[in-house]
Amino acid sequence: MSAAADTDPEVLVVGAGPVGLCTAIELARRGVRVRVVDRRAEPRQGTRACTVWQRTLEVFDLMGLPVGDYLGSGVTYTHRTHHFAGAEPLVRPAAQPGTPYPNPLLIGQSQTEALLTRHLAGLGVRVERGLTAVAVEQGPARVTVRLAAADGGVHTVRAGWVVGAQGPHSTVRDEIGAGWDKTPYPGTQLLQIDARWTGSLPGDPAHCHLFLTEAGSLGTAPLPDGRHRFYAGVADPDPSRTGDPDVAEVLDAVRRVSGVSDLRFHDGRFNWRVRLYNAVAGTYRVGRCLLAGDSAHTVMPVTAQGMNTGVQDAFNLGWKLAAVVQGRASARLLDSYEAERRPIALALAARNQRTYWGGVGPVPPFELLRSRLTEDAGAGHTGLTLAYPDSPLSGGTSVAAGVPGPGARVPDATPYGTGDRLFRLLGRGDWTVLAFPEDPADPASADLAAKEAGAGARRAGVPVHVVTATGREGLADPQGTLRAALGAEAGALLLVRPDGYVAFRGAAYDGAALDRHMAAILA
Template identity: 85%
Template sequence: MSAAADTDPEVLVVGAGPVGLCTAIELARRGVRVRIVDRRVEPRPGTRACTVWQRTLEVFDLMGLPVGAYLDSGVDYTHRTHHFAGLPPLVRPADQPGTRYPRPLLIGQSQTEEMLTRHLAGLGVQVERGLTAVALEQGPARVTVRLTGADGTRHTVRAGWVVGAQGPHSTVRDAIGGSWEKRSCPGTQLLQIDARWTGSLPGDPAHCHLFLSEAGSLGTAPLPDGRHRFYAGVADPDPTRTGDPDVAEVLDAVRRVSGASDLRFHDGRFNWRVRLYNAVAGRYRAGRCLLAGDSAHTVMPVTAQGMNTGVQDAFNLGWKLAAVVRGRASARLLDSYEAERRPIALALAERNERTYWGGVGPVPPFELLRSRLTGAGEAGTGHTGLPLAYPDSPLSAGTAPAAGGPGPGARVPDVEAEGGADRLFRLLGRGDWTVLAFPEDPSDPAAAEVAAKEAAAGAGRAGVPVHVVTGGRGPDGTLTDRSGALRASLGAEAGALFLVRPDGYVSFRGAVRDGSALDRHVTAVLS
């Protein structure tokens, strides 16, 4: 039980998977009294969501998690090799520029949850296990939640707010009356196993592979324990069949798609059958109840986006809910959560439906698909999470840069800095709004004074720290950028004002003398 188990929390998080844990961490590190419960008596075993994309690693860094040790526990995702039937393999590096974490990580979900659980415990919050949310009722100031223990005991919690992160079967979603329409992929299924293997499967075994043939699709990925994840999307001859597949059934599917008839599996585990569907909740919030992760959107696990998208839900929601609970913003701030995150889920579901091939229906044009990948360049980086932006958010305002640098709603890159932080993420990772003021001339003290004055009024009233970025050392609050890397990365060579959100996205961008516009925006989003 947590230290707050005998009290009514300010926020109750229902579900202790990666999404619930990240939500609880974001709340707890901002001083919110939080409880987190999960129906399972023990954490769920298995590798499950094993791909952690670049932006998720950045998010973990911004949350203050021990990313270095986490990376050491996994396997680098270095390359992806595409095998289209009848065509030469296409090898593409997974590295992406502009981030401290250029490669994705392959690691079991249970290890991710262990890391998050340890960090949450360090913040004074323990996961309360064996407690199932069976009903809830909203009042004007509280949500009453009824829990049933694994031993049959009954508990009542009165929380200021409730976040449902239970997964696809969500008591919280049902209670708020949110729609949940599934769009299934009839006639196909996903068969999965973690296993060691021998045989003539083509390509470097250290790479991730994607095979497309008339029989369906197959993905493979190396895992930290020496096994490989195999997941095959193939025709489903018997939709009434229940239960997980045996090794022979998965092996047969993998052989048919890959053409490796001599392939053998050894020491297999976590055999899994999934009948695929996408679903997005009609709303993410009703009153004092909110949804995150698979409770808000369940997408086919064929693009390794479900957990990553859920973590970004939690990162988006956590600081907003904390600001409301702590009285630093009105509940209107929470309206931006659904406005920003639901379109992301809808687009992901649409892309999955459009691109998934499971051996049913017209065979995709493999040569055309391969040619598109050959010339994809930066356009093929959406899965990394790095290009994600919120330009149409109610929290985004100001002017887009004429050339280079992030505009309103865009992600801020991590850049080396001096004075107050060794890099920008260390400054942003403190978890508050931040103003960055770039003088027109970084070496002129008078220009720095003008930038500080323009930034100070609205930010000061709202308690937002201001950091003037100069070319040399200055007073407290100054960031030193002798190399000009920070100025160049943000496209601020002519001077600029930035209001950066607690999750590392630009809320406002303007010229260095746009202090009055910044003042109005700060007042609008934080009042």
């Protein structure tokens, strides 16, 4: 019987957008019985969140998705050109080193959801549509959720756990009283359209562009179907005006910000008006109910981070919840989900509020902004630098900048001698110990590293992979590629979490400290 056919699942995921789908995939691939319901009778159409950053592509890879096919369906995000009023344009490459996916991808959200839905179906779980969560009641061992069907019927589901991934208007969040701290950004609005265009808009049309002028801000991005996304942050003269804007209103805003009077739109679609606000839930967990994605945090859609942040929520939560459901960890492990992910949302909301320009208030110092960009490597948006050094799961020895220490993302390394990739090992979704001997060519050194790593790992049921020059004792790394990527030239012990972040780092002889850390966090 498929998980979708089980009326009383171990986990009920409410919402089948990218975040709900990713959560369900992470649970289902670990053997958790999961159901996914969504209020919409059909998947929502439109490009919506169309920028997929580098770390999100890595996450999809680690989840086992066919990322190569996905890349082939989108547009490679190669450059960002900044246009500041009164200054020369600044062209910056979007590529980042140290990842198998150096460039972001531009692709419609409906295509992302289709990819995830197919993969979830391959795991035996199909989205159940036309079901709206209307009530949530928690008990000591189960959560009772009432689902209203489109035909007027009401279904009752009793799940061990519930994940609310419905978006900003979340029944689960409201029912469990998680709070919703909402900060509006009055006086401005975001007007958006996907359209083909003609005119003298400056710059390479294959690039993404950002214009900042006194009238407001304007972003553009090429899309797979030949259209471009245009999104303009401008003053909002009539806040009572509701409904999506017509083409003429969006075109007028784009012309005013860009100063290009001969611009024309053709074949426009998905016109959209957004009154901007940031909101973060007061807590991400109440009892057996958890929140992820826009149900946990809704941020102004001006830096293309909302969906990407939600996917990282799902990737963070899925393995933790699976471990608790299957009795491999206590519910205390779930405390680390909010501890790690809520500060990320708060920081993103603060950054968006601080940096957004929508033609209202004091005009930003454009020259200063431009000069700061010339000194910035541009990695902040990518998700690659995200880390959890202060997490209750992180421990061990701090390291120099550029070396993955406690809480840091583990980079892929390919090849590490055999043509394999580290992500293929980590993508199994288990805890992993990587043991680097002080001398990778010395069997005695390898034996010592294996012994140091082994005792605690065996008790915790965590596999140990000893990395040597020959691979006789574990992983072959004859060129030292993996040692260099992880900064382990002098030897190291790394405990890697199921989501690919370092939980512990120590020297090759720090087995006792590794043992203590595993005992503390895997109990």
